[in-house]
Structure formats: structure tokens, C-alpha cells
Amino acid sequence: MSSETTETTGLPEALAEPVVRVRPGWMSLLFFANIALWLGIYAPIQVLLPQQAELLDQANKEFVLGLVMGVGAIVALVVNPAVGLLSDRTCSRFGRRHPWTVIGAAVAAVGLLVLAFAPNVAVLIVGWCLVQAGLNGMLATLMSAIADRVPVRQRAQVGGLVGIAQMLGTVLGAVVVVVMLGIAGIPLAYGVCAAIVVVGAAFFVLRTPDARLPVEFRPSSQAGEVLRNLWVSPRRHPDFAWAWSCHFMINLGNAFGTLYLLFFLKDAVHYADPDTGLLIMMGLYGVALVIGAVLAGHFSDKSGRRKPYVLAASGVMALAALLLVIWQSWPVALAASPLLGVGFGAYMAVALAMLTQVLPTAQDRAKDLGVINIANSLPQVVAPLLTPLVLAYLGGYSGLFAASAVATLLAAVLVLRVKAVR
Numbered sequence: 121m122s123s124e125t126t127e128t129t130g131l132p133e134a135l136a137e138p139v140v141r142v143r144p145g146w147m148s149l150l151f152f153a154n155i156a157l158w159l160g161i162y163a164p165i166q167v168l169l170p171q172q173a174e175l176l177d178q179a180n181k182e183f184v185l186g187l188v189m190g191v192g193a194i195v196a197l198v199v200n201p202a203v204g205l206l207s208d209r210t211c212s213r214f215g216r217r218h219p220w221t222v223i224g225a226a227v228a229a230v231g232l233l234v235l236a237f238a239p240n241v242a243v244l245i246v247g248w249c250l251v252q253a254g255l256n257g258m259l260a261t262l263m264s265a266i267a268d269r270v271p272v273r274q275r276a277q278v279g280g281l282v283g284i285a286q287m288l289g290t291v292l293g294a295v296v297v298v299v300m301l302g303i304a305g306i307p308l309a310y311g312v313c314a315a316i317v318v319v320g321a322a323f324f325v326l327r328t329p330d331a332r333l334p335v336e337f338r339p340s341s342q343a344g345e346v347l348r349n350l351w352v353s354p355r356r357h358p359d360f361a362w363a364w365s366c367h368f369m370i371n372l373g374n375a376f377g378t379l380y381l382l383f384f385l386k387d388a389v390h391y392a393d394p395d396t397g398l399l400i401m402m403g404l405y406g407v408a409l410v411i412g413a414v415l416a417g418h419f420s421d422k423s424g425r426r427k428p429y430v431l432a433a434s435g436v437m438a439l440a441a442l443l444l445v446i447w448q449s450w451p452v453a454l455a456a457s458p459l460l461g462v463g464f465g466a467y468m469a470v471a472l473a474m475l476t477q478v479l480p481t482a483q484d485r486a487k488d489l490g491v492i493n494i495a496n497s498l499p500q501v502v503a504p505l506l507t508p509l510v511l512a513y514l515g516g517y518s519g520l521f522a523a524s525a526v527a528t529l530l531a532a533v534l535v536l537r538v539k540a541v542r
Contacts, residue, residue: 156320
């Protein structure tokens with residue numbers, strides 16, 4: 121950000137609206153930090169936690185997995201906005217965000233190592249809570265970097281890269297875990313994930329700027345006002361509320377459609393090698409996601425429009441889910457994977473741009489983005505609680521994918537209520 125911008129607005133660099141385009145080097149470091157973050161989240165979710173749940177209680181593996189992920193997601197709900205709020209008030213000489221990125225990566229690494237040697241469900245829950253706390257703290261600061269450093273006209277492009285990073289973290293997590301499991305089992309797989317999280321955070325923190333907040337511009341730190349500030353009034357900020365609701369429904373639909381894929385391949389498709397099948401599906405999903413994110417990010421920034429791309433993405437994702445409602449077979453799963461990927465990639469590119477455009481104030485960017493990130497975490501609470509009920513009483517996996525389609529289509533309805541974004 122230029123000194124001219126700071127002088128013009130009378131605000132310190134940390135609070136002024138960014139106007140200078142970020143360079144490829146900065147985007148690359150943010151990209152790799154996000155890959156590490158999402159690998160740390162999804163490698164356990166996709167492969168390691170389901171396997172551990174099955175080893176600890178084969179008869180009740182779905183319940184155990186849902187319990188572990190549900191409790192961890194509750195931790196994420198609290199930590200994400202809390203770390204955002206704390207970073208908004210941090211006046212360290214190292215910047216507002218970077219100290220919390222380091223702390224988050226360290227806590228997550230400890231949690232992953234706890235999971236590596238978890239002997240029972242209780243320790244599994246403790247380890248996953250540490251992982252969720254650390255990585256959601258890291259997520260709060262990395263997402264804030266977009267609002268802090270990236271001008272509006274470049275945010276869909278950067279959002280597309282973040283969406284691609286989430287996909288690559290997911291795919292690479294599955295690859296790393298499957299390879300490590302073949303070499304030395306669960307402990308080594310978790311150890312490698314922990315190392316990747318720490319390295320990704322370290323490179324970003326050591327090689328990117330983080331503007332210091334002058335003490336005189338620090339928001340109030342009085343306990344009562346801080347707690348009140350966690351609430352963003354839907355009446356005062358309706359666009360924020362509608363965008364949050366849209367984001368929540370997209371992520372709920374995605375959670376219904378993806379959290380139990382390994383069990384889906386085992387129990388519904390009866391695929392002979394579900395671990396390999398998951399890798400194939402994620403590979404197709406990943407290639408399509410890159411295409412969707414790059415194209416949507418480019419054309420959205422060029423046109424300045426966001427909502428048409430959200431509507432199209434919602435429709436494509438719903439179509440992918442509906443295919444699996446009707447036909448639960450391996451060929452249809454292969455067809456649905458790239459559809460879901462291109463839809464989610466397009467959505468993520470445009471959503472981050474849209475969400476950062478409806479933030480209420482510059483002083484509370486990280487806190488408000490933390491509230492938005494609840495829309496990422498809350499579905500991880502809701503979906504594991506509802507999924508066993510849907511599987512048992514509402515048509516099995518057909519009912520689950522139908523719920524995914526309904527949630528995704530509802531997101532398209534909600535985004536139409538956002539007025540401040542074209």
C-alpha cells in the first residue's frame with residue numbers, strides 16, 4: 121500500500137483501503153500457506169479420522185466420526201472470530217496478523233501429533249480440537265490478509281487462488297496420507313501433515329509484510345464492548361447477513377456431499393479400493409476446481425459482477441448432488457466429481473471477493489471475517505449431527521445428497537438479497 125493512500129485517508133496503513141495490486145510473489149506465498157492450512161484440515165477429515173474411528177469402534181464408526189468432528193467444529197466456531205478480534209487489537213512490532221498465524225500453526229501441529237498416537241475416542245477429540253483451534257486461528261489471519269492487502273478489483277483473482285489452494289490442500293492431503301500410511305502408518309502421516317502446516321505458515325510470515333497498528337488506533341479492549349462487538353447486527357448490516365447465510369448454505373451443502381465420501385464408496389458404491397477411489401474422485405474434482413476458479417475469478421474481476429457467478433456455481437453443484445441422488449454408481453460418481461469441482465471453484469473465487477466487499481468496518485476486518493468463517497465451520501457441526509439421522513431415516517445416501525442439493529440451491533436464493541454487490 122502506498123504512503124500516498126495513507127496520507128490521503130488519514131488512516132494508518134493497517135486500516136486504509138488497499139489500492140495497489142499485490143504482486144505474484146505475495147500471492148504465491150498466500151497460496152502455499154493456504155495449501156498447508158487446508159491439507160492440515162482435510163487430510164484427517166478425509167482419511168485419517170475415518171480410519172481411526174473405524175479402528176476404535178467399528179460398529180459405531182459413523183457416530184464416533186460425527187462426534188469427533190462435531191466437537192472440533194464447535195471449537196472452530198469460537199476460535200475463528202476470537203482470534204480475528206484479538207488480531208484486530210494487536211499492536212505488535214511484527215504486525216497484527218503474523219503473530220497469530222505462527223501461534224495457530226504451532227497449536228495445530230501439536231494437535232496433529234496428539235492425534236497420531238490417540239489411544240481412544242477422548243484423546244482423539246482433544247487432538248482434533250487442538251487442530252481446529254490452531255488452523256481456524258490461522259484461517260482468520262490469512263483471510264484477513266486479503267482484505268488488508270488486496271484491492272477490490274483484484275480480489276476475485278486472489279479468491280480463485282485461495283479456492284485452488286483449498287482444493288490442492290485437500291487432494292495433496294489425501295495423497296500424502298495414503299502414501300505415508302503405506303510406508304509407516306498413521307503416526308508418520310500425521311507427522312508429515314504437522315510439518316507441512318508449520319512450513320507453510322513460516323514462509324508466509326517471514327517473507328510478507330504485515331502493517332503494524334499504531335496503539336492510538338487500537339479499538340476498545342474493554343470486555344463488555346469487545347463481547348458486544350462480536351455481534352454483527354443483521355438489521356444494520358443486511359448485506360453482510362445475506363452473504364453470510366449464502367456462504368453457510370453452500371458450505372452445508374458441500375459438507376453433506378463430501379464428509380462421508382469414504383463411507384459412501386465403501387457402503388453404497390461398494391468400490392473395491394475406496395482409498396484409491398477417493399483419490400481418483402479428488403483428482404477429477406481438483407482439475408475442474410482450478411478451471412472454475414481461474415475462469416470465474418478472471419471474468420468476475422473484469423466485469424465487476426459477483427452474483428451471476430454465484431448463481432451459476434450453485435446450480436452446477438446442485439446438479440452434481442442430484443446425479444448421486446438418482447444413480448449411486450462408480451461411473452456417476454466420476455461424472456459428479458468434476459461438476460462439483462468446477463462449481464465450488466467458481467463459487468470460492470467470487471465468494472471471497474463478495475464477502476470482503478460487505479465487511480462493516482476496516483477496524484474489525486479480521487473479527488468480521490472470523491464471523492464469516494463461522495459459515496465454514498458451523499456446517500461441520502450441523503452436518504455430522506444430521507448425517508446419521510438422514511442416513512438412517514431419510515433414504516440413506518440418496519437422502520444425504522438430496523439435502524446437499526437443497527442447501528446449495530437455497531444459497532442461490534439468498535445471494536439475490538445482497539444489494540451492495542453487483
